[in-house]
Amino acid sequence: MTAFSEILGQEKARDFLKHAILRDKIPHAYLFTGIPGIGKTCAARALAMTVNCLEPIDGEGCGHCLSCRRFKDGNFPDFFCIKPDGKNIKIDQIRELNRKLGFAPVLGKYRVYVISRAQTMTIEAANAFLKILEEPPPQNILILNTTELLDLLPTIVSRCQRVSFQPLPVKGITDWLVKKKGVDVEKAGILARLSNGSLGWALDMYESDFLQRRKEWLSQLISLPALPKTGAVEMAFKYADEHKKKGPDDSGQWQANAMDILTVWQSWYRDLLLLKAGAGDHLIINFDFISKLKKMTEGIKNKGLINSILLIDQSQQELHRMRNVPLLMENTVLQLQRLNHG
Ligand SMILES: [Zn+2]
Structure with a gap:
């Protein structure tokens, strides 16, 4: 998913992000909070596609320009996602990120870096990341994803624009499973209720x-x-x-x-x-x-x-x-x- 309109629910977060894009007031660092599987990474992708689109329409990527096409094909050169290497995000991963930030983006206007499960950063990695946040190089947007604010250094939290993502309602997940995956209504209802509001978890359960x-x-x-x-x-x-x-x-x-x-x-x-x-x-x-x-x-x-x-x-x-x-x-x-x- 690469468009804001494709994300299930999360109207408040979507409107907030689109509003910043439309006013061209995009902060250098975001902090997306909420349980896994509710659209945080999808929103980061939508944001990255939109800010790099050559002809954005109403806060969304056009889907047709060179940048959007490469994004949709999964080979846009200025979008990166860092995940824990084993249990943690390690200092070497943050050093590598820092090295890349020093260069101008290859194709787009902005380079977008998503740090998934940011709460798993080791203390050394978190301190190195804090240094980056203190003097962020231009043309970069850093997006930290985490479940709880409390899991991160307060000095990191205070330097990011916070956007909170909410667990999804049972009905929303049920309807989505029925419409998009052809799951029968009763099964979809059980999955939705078991998922604690996480579409990602509902899907994992369905596919296993x-x-x-x-x-x-x-x-x-x-x-x-x-x-x-x-x-x-x-x-x-x-x-x-x-x-x-x-x-x-x-x-x-x-x-x-x-x-x-x-x-x-x-x-x-x-x-x-x-x-x-x-x-x-x-x-x-x-x-x-x-x-x-x-x-x-x-x-x-x-x-x-x-x-x-x-x-x-x-x-x-x-x-x-x-x-x-x-x-x-x-x-x-x-x-x-x-x-x-x-
Ligand atoms: Zn476009």
């Missing part, structure tokens, strides 16, 4: 076997309270074992997988708690399981549900801290059984 795996994780969670102790231990081992199957090279992937499992399980307890409190069906995430959920609310105690949500929250935090994943999953399963047994 996520929904199938989610069904398995939920069925196992549903059966857990009634299992005898030995059955619960068996299930705990199963979730711990998936790690071994994938091998140590895939530890990052397994960590993401464990996070997905915990998120799905937490959504289940959240749904039960909401239904018990008399919430309407439209607020339920796992609404393809609605009759099962309603049946389960009978005879289940709020205390167990709340403690299950807190337990999973704790496990997710431990996961962020890169604790022993198999042990963590094993413990979580056993504790969930204890909290919801009988």
Whole structure:
């Protein structure tokens, strides 16, 4: 996507960016904030195409000039995106950026640099970047993308024009999946509700076997309270074992997988708690399981549900801290059984 009009939602951010372009008052550095998958990089691309377009129309690239055509073909020479090299954006990447900024743009009026997941900059990289922001060379626009302002040095934040991007509404994501990807309405609705407002995540789930795996994780969670102790231990081992199957090279992937499992399980307890409190069906995430959920609310105690949500929250935090994943999953399963047994 390279046009502002193609971005789903985010009217406020789009209008703000287009307004600056139309008045020719473009700052040298932007800071785009918001969860991943809601259009930050798309907006950066739209901005880069528009400011370099030879005949822009109402704050949008024309799509036909040499610059726009090269942009759309993905070979525009003055657009760059820096991503973490491994877990972090390292100082060498910022040094390389600094070196490039010293030259005039090759083809366009502006060179645009997007720094994705800027919060992953090492402290050395962040300090080097700060130096660049203090004396930015002309004809360059730097765009930092991050989830939270708090994750960045305040001295960096204060030197950027902030633009905030909001999570997308369930209906917007549902309609987009139906129209653009031909997903059937019910499936699109489930993906949209599970996505926490991130179109990118909804798409990732759609394009993988996520929904199938989610069904398995939920069925196992549903059966857990009634299992005898030995059955619960068996299930705990199963979730711990998936790690071994994938091998140590895939530890990052397994960590993401464990996070997905915990998120799905937490959504289940959240749904039960909401239904018990008399919430309407439209607020339920796992609404393809609605009759099962309603049946389960009978005879289940709020205390167990709340403690299950807190337990999973704790496990997710431990996961962020890169604790022993198999042990963590094993413990979580056993504790969930204890909290919801009988
Ligand atoms: Zn153009």
